Amino acid sequence: MSNITRPGDPPGGRRAAAVWGIGVSVYFVAVIFRTSLGVAGLDAADRFHVNASALSAFSILQLLVYAGMQIPVGLLVDRLGTKKVLAIGVVLFTAGQLGFAFSPTYGTALASRALLGCGDAMTFISVLRLGSRWFPARRGPHVAQLAGLAGMAGNLVSTLLLARLLHGIGWTPAFAGSALAGVVVLVLVLLFLKDHPEGHEPEPFPHQGTAYVRRQIAASWREPGTRLGLWVHFTTQFPAMVFLLLWGMPFLVEAQGLTRATAGELLTLVVLSNMAVGLVYGQVVARHHEARLPLALGTVGATALLWATTLAYPGDHAPMWLLIVLCAVLGACGPASMLGFDFARPANPPERQGTASGITNMGGFVASMTTLFAIGVLLDATGDDYRIAFSSVFVLQALGVSQILRLRTRAARREKERLVASRVSSVHVPA
Numbered sequence: 340m341s342n343i344t345r346p347g348d349p350p351g352g353r354r355a356a357a358v359w360g361i362g363v364s365v366y367f368v369a370v371i372f373r374t375s376l377g378v379a380g381l382d383a384a385d386r387f388h389v390n391a392s393a394l395s396a397f398s399i400l401q402l403l404v405y406a407g408m409q410i411p412v413g414l415l416v417d418r419l420g421t422k423k424v425l426a427i428g429v430v431l432f433t434a435g436q437l438g439f440a441f442s443p444t445y446g447t448a449l450a451s452r453a454l455l456g457c458g459d460a461m462t463f464i465s466v467l468r469l470g471s472r473w474f475p476a477r478r479g480p481h482v483a484q485l486a487g488l489a490g491m492a493g494n495l496v497s498t499l500l501l502a503r504l505l506h507g508i509g510w511t512p513a514f515a516g517s518a519l520a521g522v523v524v525l526v527l528v529l530l531f532l533k534d535h536p537e538g539h540e541p542e543p544f545p546h547q548g549t550a551y552v553r554r555q556i557a558a559s560w561r562e563p564g565t566r567l568g569l570w571v572h573f574t575t576q577f578p579a580m581v582f583l584l585l586w587g588m589p590f591l592v593e594a595q596g597l598t599r600a601t602a603g604e605l606l607t608l609v610v611l612s613n614m615a616v617g618l619v620y621g622q623v624v625a626r627h628h629e630a631r632l633p634l635a636l637g638t639v640g641a642t643a644l645l646w647a648t649t650l651a652y653p654g655d656h657a658p659m660w661l662l663i664v665l666c667a668v669l670g671a672c673g674p675a676s677m678l679g680f681d682f683a684r685p686a687n688p689p690e691r692q693g694t695a696s697g698i699t700n701m702g703g704f705v706a707s708m709t710t711l712f713a714i715g716v717l718l719d720a721t722g723d724d725y726r727i728a729f730s731s732v733f734v735l736q737a738l739g740v741s742q743i744l745r746l747r748t749r750a751a752r753r754e755k756e757r758l759v760a761s762r763v764s765s766v767h768v769p770a
Contacts, residue, residue, distance in 0.1 A: 348475040349536050355473035359482070361527045362469040363489045365425050368520045369462040370493030371501065372436045372455055373401070375514065377494075377584050378502035378603070381592070386510060387445040391589075391723070395715030398585045400449055401456035402708040406701050408460035413697025414552055417690060420534040421465045421472070428465070429528060431458025433521030440514030463490070464696045467680060471692055472535040477625070480681050484621030487677045491613040494583060498606050559695040563750040564686025568699040570746065571635045572679030574739025576703025578642050578732055579672035581710045583609060586729075594725035595656050605666045612670020620674040624681060631678045632747060636740070638675035641668050643736055650726045676703050685754055706735050 349355065376383065376397055384394050415424050435455025442448035463486070470482040504513035559565050582590070583606060591602035623630050645665045649657045657665075679699045687695040710731055717728035 348477075349473050351474045351478060355536065358531070358533055359466075359469055359473050361524075361532050362421065362425060362466045363486055365429055365524045365528060366462045366466045366486060367489045367493040368524050369428070369432050369459045370490040371497045371517060371520065372432050373459050374494045374497040374583055375436070375439075375501050375517065376401075376452070377588065377606070378498055379505055379510075380585050380588055381599075382505060382510065383448075387448060389445060391718040392715040393445065395585060395711045397449065397452050398711050399708050399715075401452040401459075402584075402704050402711065404453045404456035405460045406704040406708060408457060409464070409697035409701040409704070410556060410694065411697075412461050412464050413693040413695070414555055415461075416465055416468050416693035416697075417555065418551075421469045422528060422532045422534055424461050425465045425532065426525065426528050428458045428461030429521055429525040431455070431461070433458070433518050433525070436514060436518040436521065440511050440518065464693055464700060467696050468693050469532075469534075471684070471689065480624040480628075480677075481621045483677050483680050483684075484617045484624075484674060487673055488614050488617045491610050491617065491673060495607065495610040495614075498583075498603060498610060502603055555691060555694045556698075559683075559687055559691050559698055562683075562686040562695070563746050563753050564682045565695045565698055567743065567746040567750040568679040568681075568683030568686075568695070569702040570679075570739050570742040571632075571682060571702070572676045572699050573702030573706045574639050574736055574743060575635055575642075575672050575678070576676035577672075577706035577710050577735060578646065579609060579613070579669040580703060580707040581714065581732075582606075582669055584707065585711060586714055590725050590729070591662070593723065595662065597662075605662060608663065608666040609669045612667045613673040614670075616671045617674040617677070620671075620678070624678065628681075631681050632743070635675050635678045636743065638671045639736055639740060642672060643733060645669075646729065646732055650729055679703075682750060682754075685757060686750070706739070710735060 380394060383389075383397065384391075387393075412424065432455045435451050435453070435458060438451030438454060439448055442451055466486050467483060470478075470486065474482050501513060501517060504516065507513075508516075581587075587606050587609070588599070588602050591597045591605055592599060595602075597605070620634060623634065645661075645668045649661055649665050652658070652661060679702065680696060683695045683699040684692065713731040714728045717731065718725070721727050
């Protein structure tokens with residue numbers, strides 16, 4: 340399936356890479372801002388004088404806004420195009436980062452993270468849509484993994500550079516200075532980004548208010564591949580997201596007795612592993628489409644095994660070698676979550692790609708939001724017992740795997756039917 344060139348496919352090439360690269364740069368900056376709290380969690384608790392539950396509310400609200408925006412953003416991308424949605428997103432997440440830098444109180448800081456989450460929500464779906472408009476369909480899995488790789492590069496910048504700035508020049512200069520990156524990418528979007536190459540304009544599609552919205556969402560949801568993509572994303576993404584976004588640093592420092600510097604190195608390992616695994620997964624799926632589900636389920640199984648081993652390890656602290664292996668395995672969660680889009684993409688026609696991607700992208704962020712909240716509540720309820728708190732990971736993994744197994748056969752059958760129909764139509768396309 341991955342080697343088929345469909346009628347009307349865009350040609351790709353250097354110009355496509357350049358335009359798509361601008362979109363990816365927006366996502367890169369958005370991830371820096373999104374994950375900036377991961378290295379500042381302990382500082383935020385001191386700055387705003389809050390406990391674990393209140394600290395988790397920063398990330399929960401940010402992800403709640405992000406997840407809630409996914410379907411509206413998908414509809415906006417399908418209707419307005421990538422350039423307009425990305426430009427709006429940059430303005431919002433840059434304003435949120437600036438607001439967070441100067442927030443004097445917990446309430447204003449919460450509002451700033453919500454604004455950041457709103458802008459962040461507009462980036463990844465737009466980048467996926469941009470890739471599908473500029474590159475051939477057979478390049479879809481590889482392009483999606485490269486986009487995820489760029490996001491992890493943003494996480495790496497946050498973990499390494501922003502953490503040093505935070506402890507070197509202080510809270511406000513570090514966060515306000517990083518917001519300048521948003522201004523740079525906004526200029527690039529406004530001057531150079533194009534929604535599609537010449538001669539590959541999308542076919543006109545009627546937009547009829549609420550009727551259009553209902554039709555897009557219902558048609559996307561009816562596809563088993565969309566629902567399977569959502570549950571793959573739900574089950575694979577959240578363990579690493581929760582670890583990097585907020586609870587990794589406190590777990591490693593407070594529960595495992597590591598220094599902040601060593602904990603930061605382990606967080607960096609998660610990001611580096613993510614980037615390496617992303618390259619491998621992208622190449623494997625591009626060549627062997629049937630490898631999607633084994634890779635996803637294998638990642639879930641490996642993650643569950645390492646978390647269980649770490650949490651059940653006798654003694655006060657897990658050994659360093661086990662923490663290193665845990666962080667390396669957590670790095671596979673991000674690339675595995677990208678596989679969800681590889682189920683949703685072939686299940687939907689071009690005019691529904693944004694909506695279907697929005698539905699899929701909700702999965703992991705709903706799971707992350709739920710787990711962030713559960714860990715914060717359990718830490719407060721148990722006197723900071725991280726073993727009990729992090730055991731909530733297994734509940735969501737079990738739920739997700741059950742849904743994946745339920746949907747896999749129907750999705751595979753439907754995808755095969757679409758592939759056959761595509762081959763038939765390509766035979767009848769005039770030269």
